[in-house]
Amino acid sequence: MPGRDARASPEQAIGELYHACYRRLVAQVYAFTTDLTEAQDVVQEAFARALARPRGLADVDNPEAWLRTVAVNVVRRRWRRRKLLDTILLRDRPVARTVVPAPGPERADLRDALAGIPATYREVVVLHYFADLPVEEVAAVLEVPVGTVKSRLSRGRAALAERLGDYRDQGTAPGRAAPRPEGPRHRRAAGPPRRWHVPELETRLAHEREDLLDAIEQPPLERIGARAAGIRHRRRARRAGVALAVVAAAGFVAVRPWSTDPEPPPVAVASPSPGVVYTDAGITINGLTGDGYIDPRGWITDVEFTDPDNGYALVQCRAGEDPCPASLARSTDGGITWRLATMPPSAGAPLDITAFPDGRLVVAGYVSTDSGQTWQATTRPNGPTTVIGKGQVPRLGDGGVEVWSSMYGNRGELVRQPPGMTVNWVAGAPTATGGWWVGGTGDSGPAVAVTRDGGASWEVHALGAPGQTAQVSVLGDHVYATVLGPDRQITAIYMSTDSGQRFTRTTSGPVTTPGGLAGEAVPLLDGRLLITGTDQKWYLSEDDGRTFTWADGSLPIVGPIVRTPAGYVAYDLFGSDWAAFSADGSTWRKLQVN
Structure with missing residues (x-):
């Protein structure tokens, strides 16, 4: 539901990691390949394998270290295969090898060196x-003592300087290569000490680092997702092959007359025919795949996806319409096909969904542990709670931030509210590092705050621009704070590139296009900012919110975009009760429930 929270989905978390860590990981892997193209390829392979995992990296304590380990292992496997292939090809017919000499000072290139x-x-x-990386982290990556790293750094600089001619030796003419520096076992017998020009070398290394990072190309996450889909397909094919072999050996196919699956059959099955595609300015909405959608009475009022495949849609009649029973639908394939789940007893109360990554969901004071088939009443709130614990999420309550649990529903207000703030917005998911953002007003106007320790403490940022509230959008270490005035007019946008430690205002005045913000801003992986306006149009900014351009093309009119645990939901698509889901804000799936 707009303005409330749940845990980030595996795909969303990996998308944020991809945005924040890709170039850094490529630079690290380059140490093992000396080939930039191969370093980029193996890092992309690591991210694809992460996306192909059922839970992403949710069960990994240090996701960046996991990705680096996978990439380095891929490099080593490829090296072993190439070495084996060379051995096979050269076994029976010796081939003259060409040895490329080390670059001399007159043509020295740092990467060649x-x-x-x-x-x-x-x-x-x-x-x-x-x-x-500091020497301590280098030691951890290479699994060697810190002293070994320092020694290798010193000798590595010396070897580089020799190849680059980047040193002076008394008695050696400038520009002339000198002998290799001796180790402690081969000390020089006489003569003044050799002087290595470390600052000059480090300056060259710093410049080369800048050139290397500039040369790294980061493809869109969709391409990595397609690679992950291929990995999943190959895994399913292998499992299917094993299963087929077992069945053939047994000589029969088992049936399950005893099965008591509690889920009702699908109301409709999606047609395999392709749907209409709506697109403009890099935003794509994939339409219905055919006539296979369910049509319960009412309007979609809430959608939650706990991961890119598993989602729930709540359908209700709106105020002023003839009363109708609310319906809850469930999808396990990204919104293509749906089944009707059982609704808890609601007594006509306003309904919304709180879905959790562990598969549980809360609706109207009832908890379901089996995907909405059976329900149990939650216990009443037991008073203020001191921390947002594991399996719990913050939500907006009457008195500020509340804590909700997948076991018991509403656990009560958080003891430590953001100091000096009235909170009227809570983010739709945590950051990749587990932080929770809230927005509202402080003593001097709109403000945002973040807790990085489960609500034990808060960092409050007064924004300074006039307005009535503020909201936050996060992608990796980029944080956008949007200040809203009357009628949700955007009065200012602030940006942070250090995970919200410092904010800089990107706009010099109110944003006049669009007239108002519907829902929340969406930072895209290509660096742009996506919003939908109160005029039901899509807008994009390429300059961090200073200006927005209308994306018309074939994109339909749309209502608010809201963050969910696994991505984003766009409501009121086509000006009616359609909705669409996207994991990254760029590629959307029109939900086949209406």
Whole structure:
């Protein structure tokens, strides 16, 4: 429901990681490949494997370290395969190998020089200077002592300087290559000490790091998603092959007359025919796949997706219409097909859904642990609660931030509210690092606040612009704060690139196009900002909210966009009760329930 929270979906969390960590990971993996194209490919493979996991990286303590480990393992496997192939090809017919000499000072290139020094030196140099990791983290990545890293850094710099001619030795003419620096077992017998120009080398490494990061190309997440879909398909094919072999060996196919699946059959099955596609300015809405949609009486009033496949839609009659029973529909394939679930006894109370990643959902004071088939009444709130614990989420209540549990529903107000603030908006999902944002007003006007420790403390940011409230949108370490005035006019937009530590105003005055913001802003993976206006149009900004351009094309009129646990939901599509879901804000699926 608009303005409330649940846990981030695996795909959403990986999307934020992809936005925040991709280039850094490529720079780290480059230490093991010395080939930028291959480094990018294996990092994309790591993200695809993460997306292909059923729970994403939700069960991983350090997702970035997991991605780096997978990428490095892919590099090593490919290297072993290439080495084996070389052995096979050269086994019976020796081939003359061509040895490329190390670049001399007159044609020295830093990347060529890096490729020419021992791998143990190259890895620490690239991880420290290109990936910007402190020596302690380099030691953790390579699983060696810190002292070993420091020693290899020193020797790696020396080897690089020799190849680049980046040192001076008393008695050696400038520009002339000098002998390899001796180790402690081979000390120089006489002569003044050799002077290595480390600052000059480090300056070159810093410039090369900037060039490397600029050269890294980050494809859209949709391409990584397609790669993940291929991984999932291959896994299903392997499982199907194993299952088929077992059935063939047994000589029969088991049937299950004893099955007592409590779910009712689908009301309708989607047609395989392709649907209409609506698109403009990089925003795509995939229409219905045919006539296979369910049509309960009423309007879609709430949609929640706990992951890109599993979602719920609540359909109710609106005020002033003839009374009708509310309906709850469930989808397990991203909104293509739906089944009607059982509604809890609601006694005509206003309804909305709170869905949790563990599969439980709360509706009207009842909890379901079996996807909406059976319900149990929740206990009454037991008073204020001190922290947003595991399996709990904050929501907006009458007195500010409340804490909700997948076991018991509403647990009561949070003891520590954001100091000096009246909260009137709570984010739709946590950040990738577990932070929760809220918006409202403070003593000096609109303000936003974040808790990074489950509500034990808050960081409050007074925004300074005139308005009545503020909302927050997050993607990776980019945080946008939107200040809203009367009729939801955008009076200012602020941006942070350090996860909300510092905000900078991007607008010099009120945003006149559109006239008002419907729902919430959506940061896209390509750096743009998507919003829908109170005029029911789609708008995009390429300059962090300074200006917005209407995306017309074939996109239908639309109502508010709201963050859900697994992505975003666009309501009132086509000006009626259709809705659409998107995991990333760019590619949408029109839900086949109306």
